[in-house]
Amino acid sequence: AQSVSQHNHHVILSEAASLELGCNYSYGGTVNLFWYVQYPGQHLQLLLKYFSGDPLVKGIKGFEAEFIKSKFSFNLRKPSVQWSDTAEYFCAGAEGQGFSFIFGKGTRLLVKP
Amino acid sequence: NAGVTQTPKFRILKIGQSMTLQCAQDMNHNYMYWYRQDPGMGLKLIYYSVGAGITDKGEVPNGYNVSRSTTEDFPLRLELAAPSQTSVYFCASSYAGQGISFFGSGTRLTVV
Numbered sequence: 001a002q003s004v005s006q007h008n009h010h011v012i013l014s015e016a017a018s019l020e021l022g023c024n025y026s027y028g029g030t031v032n033l034f035w036y037v038q039y040p041g042q043h044l045q046l047l048l049k050y051f052s053g054d055p056l057v058k059g060i061k062g063f064e065a066e067f068i069k070s071k072f073s074f075n076l077r078k079p080s081v082q083w084s085d086t087a088e089y090f091c092a093g094a095e096g097q098g099f100s101f102i103f104g105k106g107t108r109l110l111v112k113p
Numbered sequence: 114n115a116g117v118t119q120t121p122k123f124r125i126l127k128i129g130q131s132m133t134l135q136c137a138q139d140m141n142h143n144y145m146y147w148y149r150q151d152p153g154m155g156l157k158l159i160y161y162s163v164g165a166g167i168t169d170k171g172e173v174p175n176g177y178n179v180s181r182s183t184t185e186d187f188p189l190r191l192e193l194a195a196p197s198q199t200s201v202y203f204c205a206s207s208y209a210g211q212g213i214s215f216f217g218s219g220t221r222l223t224v225v
Contacts, residue, residue, distance in 0.1 A: 009153070034212055043203060043216040044156075051212075090155060094212065100171065101146075101213060103155040 002027050004093045006104035014112050019078040021107050023065075023091030026072065033074040034092040034101075035065055044090065050074065061085070083113045116140070119204050119217035126194040126224045134189040134220050136204030142215070144207045145187040146171075147179065149200040150219075156203065162187055163209070194224045 007022035025031055032051050036044040048059025055067040065076045074091060091104040120135045138145065143164045148156040158171030162181040176198060178190045187206075191198060204217040 032212060043218045044205075045216070046212070046214045049212050092156075092213075100158060100161070101156075103148075103157075105153060105155040 002093070002095060002102055004091050004102045004104040006089075006091055006107050008107050009105065010108050010110070012110045012112065013081055015083055016080050017111075019076070019081045019085070019109070021076040021089055021091075021109070023074045023076065023104060024072050025074065025091075025093045027093060027095050029095055032094045033065075033067060034094075035059065035063065035074075035076050036090045036092060036103075037061075038088045038090065038106075040087070047076070047089075081109075081111050083111050085109060086111045117204055117206055117215045117217040119202075119220055121220060122218065123221050124223070126191070126222065128194060128196065128224060130194050131190065131192050132194070132222075134191075134202055134204075134222075136187045136189065136217060137185050138187075138204075138206040138215065139185065140206065140215065141184060142206035143184065143209055145181065146205045146207075146213065147177070147187070147189045148203045148205065149173065150203060151200050159189065159202075191222075196224050198222065199224045 003026045034049045035047040038044045047063050048057050050057045050067045058064045088106045088108050090106045092101045094101045117138045146161045147159040150156050157173045160179040162168045202220045205213045207213045
């Protein structure tokens, strides 16, 4: 069955620390992968997406993610986090041209000033 | 401003009442979606639509209905509200095959 799993439910970091949030997917065919961010009390915003091509994808706000097909992973990274990155982060996948997105359960990131 | 507009932002319903959550987009997106978000559970797809007049069930459709009479509008109806429908509801839209880039601001619904 198709699935998207996020390893960490809660992450606490100090400002300037490096961030890596794990995401693994299980799809049978071509998969498109996404990372979204949800700031407290707000709606989801798209950070970045991978459809094909260069497996290292750069998004907004200094985030990037790497698609590693052999590991079925699409981890989100940021070299140096800021207090304003405190939010919940969701990985999502969709098969091919499909519309049925599957979201992971989310990772709550708290960045301490 | 272009985007997805949801109303209302908050609502409290009594068990058995009905209501319609409104969703409109002005980007001429053909795909529209309704999700519910529960703490620690991520987002679950309720219904989606790939164009006017076409709707289909998602992962958790029971207790909900939708219609898509125009490209712009995709209302979600709760006929007999139950406490299990207490959640935050998000509408979203996209072009076909492009991934969801636009979410509405959400409706926080409480059923008591």
